[in-house]
Amino acid sequence: MSLPAWWTTDPLASFELGGRTVPGRIWTASGCFAYGLTGHEISAPGFASPYEGVGAVVTKTVTPAARPGNPMPRLAETRHGAINSIGLENVGYAAFLAETLPELEARGVPTIASLAATRPEEFGTMTARLHEAARGMDHWHGVEINLSCPNVAEGGHDFGSDPGTVAECVAAARAALPDRPLLAKLTPNVARVADLARAAADAGADAVSAINTVIGLDVDLATGRPVLPRRFGGYSGPAIQPIALAKVDEIVQRAGVPVVGVGGIETAEDALKFFALGAVAVQVGTAQMRDPFAAARIARDLRPA
């Protein structure tokens, strides 16, 4: 494709975010590229590795304790998207710090750690321990807090939908993270996402990632029941791209907060739409599952001549 005249940014060039240099503007989204340790051995014509040109890998979300995740099936493909109910399966924070993070550093994977918790103060304690464990690491570039985790303390509501709670979580993480970028990943399942972005920025977030998955459900006509055992899940993929673009625009226009765009990005053209609205970087999620090289191809295709 020919790049538009307004696009003059090298997506592989480092840029400043939260006072730190991040290696590039094309990232992989949390949950769609595991911890950044998978797939290193895969090649494709023109690519020695799926990590070529990837500015940052946002890790699979880790929680205070290991989680086994939800029962199968965990995925439902729809005509233009996918619904997932993985259930935040993860190795847990202790194993992440002791094993995953050092291996990411040893492999030189540019890493942004995704954290989730059920209480705001846990974001503070997790971030503090991460900061301690990652002291001296060159390839750890910051934290993205995942605010779409069901809040056990508040009866299962999505606590990322309340600006006050978002601010509490961000403030707790910010206090423990003086020298790395802090991002808050926002849910689109609210009426006014700009309010969440404003709350996150006021509490100290350097940027917000928008959007997380949209609540979705699919029905198995043979059984007459939802496909996923937990009924609904997180809808992602090309179908949600216009929703993501609208939320990004709302945040930029009404809250004036730096945004990392995410939602249905499969190609360089898709990524350009987010950059056109003012996104400082983009994340590739669901497309990464079909093609490990999706982000790498976008980074290559967006390099100005």
Added chain:
Amino acid sequence: MTDTPAPAPVSLTGRVHANAAVSSGLIRLDLELEAPCGFQPGQFAMLNLAGRRAFVFSRPFSIFAAEDRLMSFLYRVVGRATAAMAELGDGETMVMLGPLGRPFPAPDPGRRAVLVAGGVGLPPVHSWWARYRRPGDAAFFGGRDGADVPWGLLDESWGVSVDDPGGVPAGREAFHGLVTQLVESRPDLDRGPAELFACGPEPLLKAAGRLAADRSWRGWLSLEEHMGCGYGACKGCVVAVRDEERRPGAWRTATCCLEGPVFAAEDIVWDAATAPHAGGEACDAGGAP
């Protein structure tokens, strides 16, 4: 068990070289890839249509054969993606990511090999047979009926069973019953140590696992599981496996595409895999919330 290192996976495009029925229900797809690609028996590849016709997720298919740039698969039309695949004509483009997953082990010199395949589970078993078969080993295929059996792919070395005895061609024989019953009807196979390699639908795998356990055979099962990515990125294809190191009777979730699709039969926890929410409870002992 002796493992030959599997070739590193690669993302390639391929052109349909052949896409034709080999039985009433099974279709053989031959892809001519843009570069050569090897595999180990039991490994799989993720396939998808190319460009704008691509599905959101690719689908996993066990590799039937691969030589130089030609890679072959067997599939059955079970949903939207396989229905679209069946419409593809010669020369049309697909994308292939593979070879992926842990293969069947190579033969143990101290054990007879007994191979069991059901329906579309034939490729990993057939490729093992083609590569490793030794005198004294035995291979069996179970189909729904005579028409469902891909006779052209099974030479006389294969024992064949059918659920329904109709449609068996003249000159070929088929046992009426389950393929595991066919194995049980062969007492000669129980002389000396053996190991069983199986792929097929879940009832067949369960029966094969029981058969191996009853006879103190080693068992290797290749699981058919829905997958999102095929390379360990999404955690969408988990199975419950024993985790005796942590605690007797405990189990953990294993990612089928990375740790499998081939598992030791004794490691698979069938009940846990079908019991909703059992994961959280069973894993609590290991520190999960």
